[in-house]
Amino acid sequence: MSAAAPEPQTNQGKPVPRVDARLKVTGAARYAADEPVNNLAYGLLVTSDIARGEVNTVDLEQARGVPGVIGILSYGDVAEIAPPEFGNASYTSLGPLHEKKIWHDGQIMALVVANTLEAAQEAAFKVTAEYDVQTPTASLDSDGAEVIEAKGNTERIKEYPAVGDFAAAFAAAPVTFEAEFRTPTQHHNPIELFSTTAVWSGEELTIYEPSQNVYGFRSAVAKQLKMDASKVRVLSHYVGGGFGSKGPMTPRTAIVALAARKFGRPIRCVVTRQQGFTTASYRAATRQQVKMGANRDGKITAFSHEGWELCSRVDNYVVGGIETTTKMYGYGAVASKVSIVKLDRQTPGYMRSPPELPYVFALETAMDEMAEKLGMDPVEFRRVNDTMKEPIKGKPFSSRAVMPCYDAAAKAFGWSSRNPAPKSMRDGDWLIGMGCATAIYPTNVAASTARVTLHADGRVRVQTATHEIGTGVRTVASQMAAEELGTEVEKVEIEVGDTMLPPAPVSGGSNSTASVCSTVLMACNQIKAKLFEAVVKAEGNPLQGKDPDELTLENGVVLAGDGASLPLGDAFAAAGKASIEEYAEFTPNAVPKDAVKKLYDGKTSMAEEDKREKAMFAFGAEFVEVRINARTHEIRVPRIVGAFAAGRIMNTRTAHSQLMGGLIWGISSALHEETEVDERNARYVNRDLAEYLMPVNADIKSVEVIMLPEVDTDVNPAGVKGLGELGNVGTNAAIANAVYHATGIRVRELPIRLEKLLAMS
Amino acid sequence: MHPFAYQRASSEQAAVEAGNPGPGVRRPPTEAAAQFVAGGTNMSDYMRLNVTRPDVLIDINELSPSAYGHIEADSAGLRIGALVRMAEAEDHPVIRSDYPVIHDTLKLAATRQIRNMASLGGNVLQRTRCEYFREASFPCNKRQPGSGCSALDGFNRRHAVLGVSDACIATYPGDFAQALIALDARVEIMGPQRRRTIAFSELHRQPGGTPNVETGLAPGELITGYVVPAGPHTRRSRYVKTRDRESYQFALASAAIALDLDGATVKDVRIALGGVATVPWRAHEAEQLLVGQPLDETLARRAADAAFAQARTREHNGYKVPIGKETLVRALLETQAMDV
Known part of the structure; x- marks a missing residue:
C-alpha cells in the first residue's frame, strides 16, 4: 500500500493496478488515429477565419493543384447526408457544409483529402474564401446578444428549483449577502486530439474515433448518412481523455465518412490542436448572481442563484447548475433561474462537472463571504446549515457525509492552525492563505448491458461497449467480475469501446462505474445461478441436492453452507458445460421501461431525479493553502487536501487517482484555464497548450486524498456513487477563499490571475 | 506543409x-x-x-563541433558556441558558479526536453509568441508588412509595454537574451561576405515602422557564437521570472540583474527586462540611478520607476507596469542578498 494505492477501508475495493497500465505506459494501447488501416488517405479540415457572415466563394483550384490531393469536399458536396441533430449524441445541429452561413469562428468550410498528411496540409493552406463579413457578438456582455430563459427553451431545465417566499425571506434577513460571479470559457484539451478514421467495406462503415459514446455515435452518424445503424461499427478502444468533449459527436465524423465513400479510400482526419478549439464543444462562460440571507446565529434563511450561460445562435445548450446548488444546504426559502445568452460562438457542451464546476464556485465563495459577515468559521457555518433532507422537495439524502468529510480534511490539513484574519499569515515574501469549500456531484446511473462468460478454468470474459477514457473502467469492471466469480483479476479479459459489444451508456455524468459494475454484477449472478442450478441437479457430486441459493463461488471453489465444496472445474464438468455465457440488461430504478431499447438506439437513459424517492449525491470537503508573492503576486498552491465520501469505492487506487486528478483540475480552473476571446471578431486567441494554461508538474506539490468509508444501498446494486467529476467541484472556490484570506481581495471572476491582485500592493 | x-x-x-x-x-x-x-x-x-x-x-x-558546440571559459570570460544546447550551457559548472544569471535564464525557459534540443544560436532569434503573429489568418505587420496590427486593439495581455510602436507591440519572448544583453555579450556572425562581431545589444531591432525586420542580420548570416566578458558583477547575478504558472510559460515580466557591490553601495549594475519589451531590453536609466548609491528597497523602487517611465500600455497589459516594476525590485533585492 502507498499514497497512490491506499489501504481499503470498509466498503472499498483493493487497489488493483490498472489492467491496461502496461499497455498505456509502453504506448501499446492505441488511440483511434493509431489503428493501422490499409491504403489510408489523409483528410484535413479547412475552417473559417470569421465568426459571422456568409461565404461568397471558396476557391479550391490552387488546393486541387497540390500534388497528392485526391479530392476536396466543400459546399454543395454533402447533399447525400443530413445535418446533425442537436442532442446527447451530437453537440450541435449545425451542418457546416450544408449552408454557406458562418455561425462561429473556425467553422468547417472544407475537407481536403490527399495521399499524405503533408500534401493535405499544403492544400488546406491554399484554400481561400471570400466572405460577406458581419460584426459578430463575442461574449456575455457584448451588444447583439440574445438572452432567453432556459425554462421553456431547453430540454434540461424544466423548472427552476424554488421553495418558500425568497423575496420576503431575503428582505427579512438580518444579515444579507449579494454578489456577481463569473467563470470563463474553457476547452477540454484532452491530450489525444480529435480524429475520425472512416473505412468502407461495401455498404458497411467502420469508424475509429475517440468516443465516450460509441452507440450514440453509431446512431447519429448512421442517421446523418441515411443508413441503417447496424451497418455502422464504431470503435474506440482507448481514449486519451475526453472530459465531455468526446461525449457527443461533432459534424466532422459524417463529413469524413462521406468523403471516404466518395473518394473510395479509407480516410483519417486528425483535427489540429488549434482546430479542436472551434470544431468541438467547450465549457460556456457564465455570469451568476447569488443572494443569501441569514440569521445572526448562522442559519441561512434565503438563497437565490441565477445564472446566465453563453451559447450559440443555432442550439439551446444549458448546464444549469442550480439543480445542484439549490440542494446543497438547508436554506429556508430558495429561488433560482437560468438564462442562455446566444452569441456568434459554436455550441458549448459538457466539460468535467458541467453544471457544478461553475455554479458551485459561486455558491461556495458566497458561503465563505457570508461566514465572514457572520463572524463564523467557514466550516462551522456549513455545519450549522448541514441538512439530511434536500430543501426543495424535502427528500432525504440516500447518504450525506459533508461534515465527516470536513472534519477529516480539516484535521489532515491543520485548519485549526489558521489565523482567521485576512492578511495575517506570512512566510518571508510570501503571503499565506487558507480556504475551504464543499464538493458535490449528483449520483448518476443509467441502463446498461453486458455479456460475461465464465470458463471452467476460471477465466472470465467481460464484454460491454463502455469506454476507457482514463477512468480505469476496464479495471473496476474486471474486479467486479473477478470478485463475483471467485477468480483473480488476471484471469479476466475485458473488451470495451466497440459497437459489436452489448451497449453501455455514454461515459459521462460519472455514471460508468455505477452502471457498468451493476450490470456486470447482474450478469455474474446469472452465471452463478445457472451453474449452481446445474450442479445441484447433477448426480454424483458433493453438492448434489443442495439449495442452489445457498451456494457461493470463492477462490475457484463452489461452496455450500455446510462446508461441502467442489472445485470450479469439477462443477463445470458435473454441469456438463465448458463455459457459461450470460447477457444482462440492467434497468435501474427511475429510468424509462424501454431504456435498454433506447440504449441500443444510441440513447442513454439516466435515472431521473424526479422519480427517485431520495436525493443522491456524493460529497467532499476541500482545503487549500495558497502562497502569493507579496511583490510579484504569483499565486501558488503548495498543498491541497480533499476528503470524499462516494459510496462503495471499487478500487482505492483508481479512485484516488481520479480524485487527485480532480483536485488538480480544480486548481487549474481556479488559477490557469481560460480560453481568451478577441472581442472584436469573436475568435479564440490562445489556441495551443503553451498559451492555454493548465498546471504543469511544478505547480502541483502536495495533494492529499482521503476516502471516507460510506455504505449506500439505495443508489444502485453496486453501491457506487461515481466520483470522476467530484474532485474538481468546489476547488476553485476553496482557492478563491484562500486567496482572500491571504490578501483581503475577493476575486469573483475566474481565473484568478496576478493582475487581479494589484490592489494588494 | x-x-x-x-x-x-x-x-x-x-x-x-x-x-x-x-x-x-x-x-x-x-x-x-x-x-x-x-x-x-x-x-x-x-x-x-x-x-x-x-x-x-x-x-x-x-558544423565544426570545436567552434560551434563548445563552451570555453577563462579569466577573460566565456565563449559559447551557437550549437551548444540550452541544457548543456545550463549544466556547465563555470556558468553555474560564475555566471548564475545565464544559468537562471536557461533553467527557467521552456522545458528540459526542449532545452535538450534547442541551440543557443537559434534561441536568441526565437520569434514572438504574439497570438496574432502565429495565426496566419490574422493581419500582422510582422508577418505581412502593411496588413495592420491585430494586437493593438485586440487581446493583448501578453504584449509589450516598452519599445512598442503603432505598428507592433509583440513581445520578445526569450530569457537567455536578457542575460546576454545584461552582461554586455558580443555576437559572432559569419556571413557570405565576411565575419563580424557586434554587441548583443545591436542584434535586435525595435519594431518601429518595420516590425518584419527583427534583427540586424543580413540574409545568409549565421550566428556562430557569443562572447561574454568576465567582470566583478557576473557572480552576483540573477534572473527573476514572473508568470502565471511555475514552469513552461514565457515571462509576463522578468528581470536579469548583475551587481557589483561595495558593502551596500552599488559599484556597477546591469539590468535587463524580459516579457515587457519588443526586444531584449537593457534598462540603462535604472542602472544610472543605482550606481554609487546604497541599494535598498526605496532606491530599487526608484530605479524600477525609471525603467518603466516610457512604458505604453494597451487594454489588457497595463498590469505589466506595476508587475514589471515589482519584478525588478524583487530581482535587485534578491541579487543583493545573494551569498557570493
Whole structure:
C-alpha cells in the first residue's frame, strides 16, 4: 500500500493496478488515429477565419493543384447526408457544409483529402474564401446578444428549483449577502486530439474515433448518412481523455465518412490542436448572481442563484447548475433561474462537472463571504446549515457525509492552525492563505448491458461497449467480475469501446462505474445461478441436492453452507458445460421501461431525479493553502487536501487517482484555464497548450486524498456513487477563499490571475 | 506543409553560401527562402503554422563541433558556441558558479526536453509568441508588412509595454537574451561576405515602422557564437521570472540583474527586462540611478520607476507596469542578498 494505492477501508475495493497500465505506459494501447488501416488517405479540415457572415466563394483550384490531393469536399458536396441533430449524441445541429452561413469562428468550410498528411496540409493552406463579413457578438456582455430563459427553451431545465417566499425571506434577513460571479470559457484539451478514421467495406462503415459514446455515435452518424445503424461499427478502444468533449459527436465524423465513400479510400482526419478549439464543444462562460440571507446565529434563511450561460445562435445548450446548488444546504426559502445568452460562438457542451464546476464556485465563495459577515468559521457555518433532507422537495439524502468529510480534511490539513484574519499569515515574501469549500456531484446511473462468460478454468470474459477514457473502467469492471466469480483479476479479459459489444451508456455524468459494475454484477449472478442450478441437479457430486441459493463461488471453489465444496472445474464438468455465457440488461430504478431499447438506439437513459424517492449525491470537503508573492503576486498552491465520501469505492487506487486528478483540475480552473476571446471578431486567441494554461508538474506539490468509508444501498446494486467529476467541484472556490484570506481581495471572476491582485500592493 | 528541400551543411562556408539569397535581395532573413535549422524547436512550429514557408532548410548541426558546440571559459570570460544546447550551457559548472544569471535564464525557459534540443544560436532569434503573429489568418505587420496590427486593439495581455510602436507591440519572448544583453555579450556572425562581431545589444531591432525586420542580420548570416566578458558583477547575478504558472510559460515580466557591490553601495549594475519589451531590453536609466548609491528597497523602487517611465500600455497589459516594476525590485533585492 502507498499514497497512490491506499489501504481499503470498509466498503472499498483493493487497489488493483490498472489492467491496461502496461499497455498505456509502453504506448501499446492505441488511440483511434493509431489503428493501422490499409491504403489510408489523409483528410484535413479547412475552417473559417470569421465568426459571422456568409461565404461568397471558396476557391479550391490552387488546393486541387497540390500534388497528392485526391479530392476536396466543400459546399454543395454533402447533399447525400443530413445535418446533425442537436442532442446527447451530437453537440450541435449545425451542418457546416450544408449552408454557406458562418455561425462561429473556425467553422468547417472544407475537407481536403490527399495521399499524405503533408500534401493535405499544403492544400488546406491554399484554400481561400471570400466572405460577406458581419460584426459578430463575442461574449456575455457584448451588444447583439440574445438572452432567453432556459425554462421553456431547453430540454434540461424544466423548472427552476424554488421553495418558500425568497423575496420576503431575503428582505427579512438580518444579515444579507449579494454578489456577481463569473467563470470563463474553457476547452477540454484532452491530450489525444480529435480524429475520425472512416473505412468502407461495401455498404458497411467502420469508424475509429475517440468516443465516450460509441452507440450514440453509431446512431447519429448512421442517421446523418441515411443508413441503417447496424451497418455502422464504431470503435474506440482507448481514449486519451475526453472530459465531455468526446461525449457527443461533432459534424466532422459524417463529413469524413462521406468523403471516404466518395473518394473510395479509407480516410483519417486528425483535427489540429488549434482546430479542436472551434470544431468541438467547450465549457460556456457564465455570469451568476447569488443572494443569501441569514440569521445572526448562522442559519441561512434565503438563497437565490441565477445564472446566465453563453451559447450559440443555432442550439439551446444549458448546464444549469442550480439543480445542484439549490440542494446543497438547508436554506429556508430558495429561488433560482437560468438564462442562455446566444452569441456568434459554436455550441458549448459538457466539460468535467458541467453544471457544478461553475455554479458551485459561486455558491461556495458566497458561503465563505457570508461566514465572514457572520463572524463564523467557514466550516462551522456549513455545519450549522448541514441538512439530511434536500430543501426543495424535502427528500432525504440516500447518504450525506459533508461534515465527516470536513472534519477529516480539516484535521489532515491543520485548519485549526489558521489565523482567521485576512492578511495575517506570512512566510518571508510570501503571503499565506487558507480556504475551504464543499464538493458535490449528483449520483448518476443509467441502463446498461453486458455479456460475461465464465470458463471452467476460471477465466472470465467481460464484454460491454463502455469506454476507457482514463477512468480505469476496464479495471473496476474486471474486479467486479473477478470478485463475483471467485477468480483473480488476471484471469479476466475485458473488451470495451466497440459497437459489436452489448451497449453501455455514454461515459459521462460519472455514471460508468455505477452502471457498468451493476450490470456486470447482474450478469455474474446469472452465471452463478445457472451453474449452481446445474450442479445441484447433477448426480454424483458433493453438492448434489443442495439449495442452489445457498451456494457461493470463492477462490475457484463452489461452496455450500455446510462446508461441502467442489472445485470450479469439477462443477463445470458435473454441469456438463465448458463455459457459461450470460447477457444482462440492467434497468435501474427511475429510468424509462424501454431504456435498454433506447440504449441500443444510441440513447442513454439516466435515472431521473424526479422519480427517485431520495436525493443522491456524493460529497467532499476541500482545503487549500495558497502562497502569493507579496511583490510579484504569483499565486501558488503548495498543498491541497480533499476528503470524499462516494459510496462503495471499487478500487482505492483508481479512485484516488481520479480524485487527485480532480483536485488538480480544480486548481487549474481556479488559477490557469481560460480560453481568451478577441472581442472584436469573436475568435479564440490562445489556441495551443503553451498559451492555454493548465498546471504543469511544478505547480502541483502536495495533494492529499482521503476516502471516507460510506455504505449506500439505495443508489444502485453496486453501491457506487461515481466520483470522476467530484474532485474538481468546489476547488476553485476553496482557492478563491484562500486567496482572500491571504490578501483581503475577493476575486469573483475566474481565473484568478496576478493582475487581479494589484490592489494588494 | 509547404514542400521544402533539406540539406546538411558540412562547413560554415557551405552553410552561409546555401543561405545566401544572392545579390540584390533585400528581404530580412526571416523571410528568406532558405532557413538555417539546428534544434528545430521553433522552425518546425513556424512551418506547421505557415508563419514561415521556406523552400530550403539548411541543417547546421554538423558544423565544426570545436567552434560551434563548445563552451570555453577563462579569466577573460566565456565563449559559447551557437550549437551548444540550452541544457548543456545550463549544466556547465563555470556558468553555474560564475555566471548564475545565464544559468537562471536557461533553467527557467521552456522545458528540459526542449532545452535538450534547442541551440543557443537559434534561441536568441526565437520569434514572438504574439497570438496574432502565429495565426496566419490574422493581419500582422510582422508577418505581412502593411496588413495592420491585430494586437493593438485586440487581446493583448501578453504584449509589450516598452519599445512598442503603432505598428507592433509583440513581445520578445526569450530569457537567455536578457542575460546576454545584461552582461554586455558580443555576437559572432559569419556571413557570405565576411565575419563580424557586434554587441548583443545591436542584434535586435525595435519594431518601429518595420516590425518584419527583427534583427540586424543580413540574409545568409549565421550566428556562430557569443562572447561574454568576465567582470566583478557576473557572480552576483540573477534572473527573476514572473508568470502565471511555475514552469513552461514565457515571462509576463522578468528581470536579469548583475551587481557589483561595495558593502551596500552599488559599484556597477546591469539590468535587463524580459516579457515587457519588443526586444531584449537593457534598462540603462535604472542602472544610472543605482550606481554609487546604497541599494535598498526605496532606491530599487526608484530605479524600477525609471525603467518603466516610457512604458505604453494597451487594454489588457497595463498590469505589466506595476508587475514589471515589482519584478525588478524583487530581482535587485534578491541579487543583493545573494551569498557570493
